[in-house]
Amino acid sequence: MESLRSESILLKDDNRDHIRLNIPDDVMQVLQNPDKGLILAGGHFGNWEIAAHKLSEFKPMAGIARKMNNPYVEKLIQSRKARRRFYPIPKHGDHAGRLMEVLNTNQILALLFDQHAGEYGMMVDFFGHPAATFKTTAMLHLVTRTPLCYMECIRTGTMQFEINSSPLIQLEPSGNKEVEIRSILMRLNLELENSIRKDPTQYLWGHRRWRD
Template sequence: MTDTPPAYVRPKDIDNRASLWQRIQWRLETIAWDVIYWWPMKLLGPDKASDFGGWVMTKIGPRLSQHKTTVHNLKLAFPDWGEDKINRTALAAWESAGRTAGELPHLPAIDPYTSGRVDVVGVERLDAINASRKGAVFISGHFANWEIMPAAICKRIPHAVMTYRALNNPHIDRRINKLRHDYGTGTAAPKGIGTRELMRALARGAPIALMNDQKFREGVAAPFFGHDAMTAQGPTRLALKYGVPIVPVSTVRTGPARFRVEIHEPFIPEDTGDTEADILRTVKRINDFLEACVRAQPGQWFWQHRRWPKDARREAGVI
């Protein structure tokens, strides 16, 4: 078995469908990425970049179309909250997203084990999984800066494989992918290519990690904050198929470019022989874990995506 992370893999259909004008736009976006965002943030240093990114997004975020989604999601999840608390949490969510953007160019300076900026709780569980060479399925969500968690895993388990959603812009996508590899995070592209890579990884005894908190249309309906949300069943299916534990992981921002990553107690999904019932039971358990993390730090979750279907939002009267 090799401890070398998988090579960069990009779904070719993204690029093959692009028109000439789209390719020109990608180039222009990349120039703007480098000149307006990346290098100015890089010059600030991790703490100031985190603060500045957070401040900027508290000004820009509420003006974006995603702000309405953020507010609607918060009202759906916390129906007993007043407008003031909803708005304050929505603003905190934008600040968290901005801090993440500011911190991205500084990931090498936020090494989970050598920088003094990250407290990793449960390292012994990572070491035990690494020593077992039997694989595991790590699950987490978009908490605080979600780039820190996979690095915390891969620095202790170099042969672990992380899922990765390719960006449309191939030039920026390659930049981010290189940064992740330099940071010590292995990645695998999604949409079929990633699924095969994850299965191969588990078959050879390598752990895998997936984000399980976003809408997945082909998933199963499972309660999340009291409302059914389409949730990916892939982590559970893989854990059952290969007989490996599911390991929940949480990340909390404790200051500018500072975090606590916790590796929670692993559990083996119950296998009663009724596959669909077993999957639904475990998906619910995963959603319960994610919901508890969000409730603990509601301003540090990525509320800006449409997690619940329109019917749930309509029934709750938040549309």
């Protein structure tokens, strides 16, 4: 419900009373640099929608969104005004070139990496158990060399949010694709675990990560 009501704070010119930003210097430099794109990786934790709209104040941001199964919810979502500079890319329109174009034009690409990836994923530990994890985030970082960080938006009170970012995720190139992907996904899963440990009630547990 808060997400639906969030326009009232997101459309304010100054919403610092509602949304606090904790962003390390290296990520802030990328956000403020018009010549750099950024990959924001996150999980279904807290209020990711608010984070997306808030951070699009820095530069345009795209996120992959699928159509809702419930037609009434879909209609409600479609009827909401576009806020700031966030725009969705339909899940079935996520051609690699389209995603790369977002980054090559120095925008932000927000990706939620924590759904069950099935046969397309790489098995990486999540809370100590192997979980099929999507590789797209890691592959986009490796192929485009766009800076990558993990981000969470935690609810701290009524219409109160805190956006926290990791520093940029740095990777020592090894020339071994599997090793590099695994290293990035392990780091992202670890960051998400840390978010969830802070407040397990803010995680959307419905994605059944350990199906295999």
